[in-house]
Amino acid sequence: MRHLAPALSKNSVTQLDPSMITRHQRQLLIPLFVLSTLLSAKGTVWATEPAKPNVVYILADDVGWGDLSVHGGGVPTPNIDKLFAQGIEVSHFMGWCVCSPTRAMFLTGRHPIRVGTGPEVGGELSLDETTIAEGFKANGYRTGVFGKWHSGSDPDTPAFRAAFAEAFKAIPNKQFAGGHGANAHGFDEAWVYYGGGADFFNRRTVQGRGPVSWWHNREFRPDDEGYTDDLVTQRAIEFIRENKDQPFFCYVPFHIAHAPLQAKENDLAAIDSKTAAKLPTASGKTSDEGKHIHAAMLHSMDNNIAAIRDELEKLGLSDNTIFVFTSDNGAMEAGSSLPLRGHKHTIYEGGVRLPTAIYWPKGGLTGGRKWNGLCGALDMFPTLMAMTDSTMPKTQPLDGKNVWPALRDNQPSPVESYYFIWHDEDAIRTDRWKLHRFHGRYELYDITIDETESNNIADSHPDVVKSLSAKMDAWAESLGAAISHQPAPKKYHVPAAPDGEVLAVTVTITDKAKPKDRLVINIANWIGTQYATDWIDFDIAFSPTSPKKHPYFSTLEGNNSKPFGPLFKPGTSVDQFGRDQSTGPGIADVNSVWEHRIIGLSSTAPGPLSKHGIVFTGGTPGTFTVYLDNLRIRHADGSTTPLWSSGKDTRAGKFTPSDLFTDLKIRTINVSEVRP
Structure with a gap:
């Protein structure tokens, strides 16, 4: 039978002239039609390739290293802790120190300076950039994004233009510049808001100013009610249910724990206010009430992550779903990046080193071990393409590397360095060293023995400073970065x-x-x-x-x-x-x-x-x-x-x-x- 299938496939049989069919071939027609039907039926184990793994990528917002109880944080996050215990902790995972650049790094695999989205927040991601969503879509995946986009502005639609004009009627000369929208970057389904720091309850306006930013694809939906991250979770679960019979890429950029500090009453009730009042914070100035609200927000996110994982289990998808949890930058003022130095808005480890775990039973990413290889948001595009045995689409030159073989086999990472620019400094991170360069001075830390960046050894290691400075110059030259604190070339x-x-x-x-x-x-x-x-x-x-x-x-x-x-x-x-x-x-x-x-x-x-x-x-x-x-x-x-x-x-x-x-x-x- 097998050797006859190419000659008598479903298509070829339907085109045969009956007068040309031999008696022996007639005897084969019925079983051959049955065979062809089985070959085309999804889920027939012996007749199809193994199902491609799904991907669920959770991106928390402003959640620092020390915000999680798995890292000693004072707020219980049992469901996230469980993910770290079941999967693999990627303990040197790098992002940026603010929101938008990390998102661009993940979406494109390219340095945020290269794509015009850093070092500060903002920037409209160009349609010339190929995204990870486009990569998955080209490989037969359904793609969805649910949450905070922050890689461009609200789309220009008549409904949103009218809302913008109404919101700023006291400033008639204020101009609106519409963005491309998430769907234009390869997402089939998008439930998103486009700014940063939107109200969790007040219909997603920023500090009560401007129009609501809440969209289903290109449909402006200002009247949807509910706590933002609950809506995000609900829509993400619906997407998973609707696409359970085909591979999907589900990107969930939560809003928690970004300002404003707002939590639901049931989450506040679940957190003891006296315990929360004792929590350390990045700013050291957060009120007891603010600490309580922030802790309740983390509790809410922990429950929502559990809801998504429970849905995967219920649908029988958990074993073959690559589930990633990470953050976009270090802790906000009310949170904690301890014991790491720094927080959001700094490029010390506490600002750019992100709590990250990956769980994928079918791929062997289980057991709670730690992988210490250097990697980060830049590397996720090529890495997830490789993990899913997908073909990389044509892109502009990537800065990210495929770390899948090293992660799988617990080997050293192929990533040599991460390079950051922020206000009055730039910095480079290798597997061992972290060099910060300011105007007229350096700070050097051996991360292998000083991950808290407490002991500046620049003066005693001039050779390392010189070598890493040259690498920083090469990065800056490659990016075309106009560094503010260094002389122009x-x-x-x-x-x-x-x-x-x-x-x-x-x-x-x-x-x-x-x-x-x-x-x-x-x-x-x-x-x-x-x-x-x-x-x-x-x-x-x-x-x-x-x-x-x-x-x-x-x-x-x-x-x-x-x-x-x-x-x-x-x-x-x-x-x-x-x-x-x-x-x-x-x-x-x-x-x-x-x-x-x-x-x-x-x-x-x-x-x-x-x-x-x-x-x-x-x-x-x-x-x-x-x-x-x-x-x-x-x-x-x-x-x-x-x-x-x-x-x-x-x-x-x-x-x-x-x-x-x-x-x-x-x-x-x-x-x-x-x-x-």
Whole structure:
């Protein structure tokens, strides 16, 4: 029979001419039709390939290492503890120190700086990126996402536009920029909200502002009621039930334990408030009430994870489902990353090393052992493709590695390093070392004996510092990162070239202004998004009477209700000469009138950075002038966006004279009028 099947398959038999069928073949037709039916029937063990494993990927939000009782946390999380005890703990699993970058790492297998979604939160994930959902979908999986997307904005639909206009009717000029939506990235089913920090009860608005963000695919659903993570769990379970007879990829990015601190009454009742009051927190300032609510939120998440696992058991899917639990970053202010140093918003281990367990009985990931190989969110795309024997789709070059063989066989990881950038530092993590690089100093830790990063050994290991610094430079060069706290590479060093009109900003500093006093003058605006691969460069000159601490240029933060302040703070605004701009450096070459400067903008990316200006500080009374020309954003591809090139670009902010700063003049003059 077997050797006849290719010649007399179901399709070939239906096309045979009856006159050409022999008696012997007629005798075979009926059993052959039965055979072909069995071959096509799903679930026939002897006639089909083994079923592909399902994947359930749980991503907690702001849950730190020490938030779980399996790591000594004071809040009982028995169901998560059970997962760690039954599966494999991946004890050196890395993410980022805030939400969006970790999600991008997981979805694309690429560094968040490379895909425009880091180091800060925000950024719209480009449709040019191939996602893990698209990978699974191409391999015959049903794909679903349930929870917090935070990889782009709400989709632009008429219903949401109307809700946006109503929510911001007091600000009619506020613009809405719609996003692609989760479905555009390969998800068949999506029950999601798109922002960060949404209210758990108040219909998922952020601090009561703006429209509700809650969607079923591209259907805007502002009236759905319920606690966010209960809705997420309900929809995820429905997806699992509906797809129990085919392989599925179920991504569940919970909202817990992100702010705001909100819990259901039954969860609050389940946690003793006096016990919660004794819990350590990342900030050390959380109120007893806040600790109680945070503990109740962890209790709720623990129960929801149990509900999902119970459904898998009930459907007989647990043995062949790869079940992953992890977080997106370290603990929030009310949580704990102990004993690790740091928390969310830091790139010490407590901010980027995430509690992670994987359970897959059929794949041998059981027994409660620990795997100490270095890996993380970057590696999950190629690893899960390999674990499910799926074909990797065509992608842009990945930063993540397939760690499945090492994880399966308890061998060393193929991952060499993880590289982080955050505000005034960058850091690199290898299997042994963690090097933090700040402006003018280093911190080095041997993680194998000092995972709490308590003993800085940089001075005693200069060779390691040098080697790891070179690896960091290679990472930064590969990413095109415009690092804020390090000098720009030599290729960006060019001479000043002021021409024609230049900007002159003059201020009188009175004798009452002290060194701590400052005046910030907005002089240029830009409607656009700045990324961690962008630089700002400009030509600058000073009047001969300038004080020792010169005025300096800075990008600005603030709005109509908040005073502008410089974003170029100490350690986050280093020019190509290695000088911190907030110190007010003068011209390096005493024989030159003008100087060109270039400064990385990674510390504030991604997002709008629309205002730019000059900062004057007190301490030296007198009248001083600073000159600017060729102010522009320089992008990774070599193109530039002008911010100020002539008088038409001047966007002077409001100025109120005080007894500290007076006589502001903003004007344009010819470059020939600038004298040394």
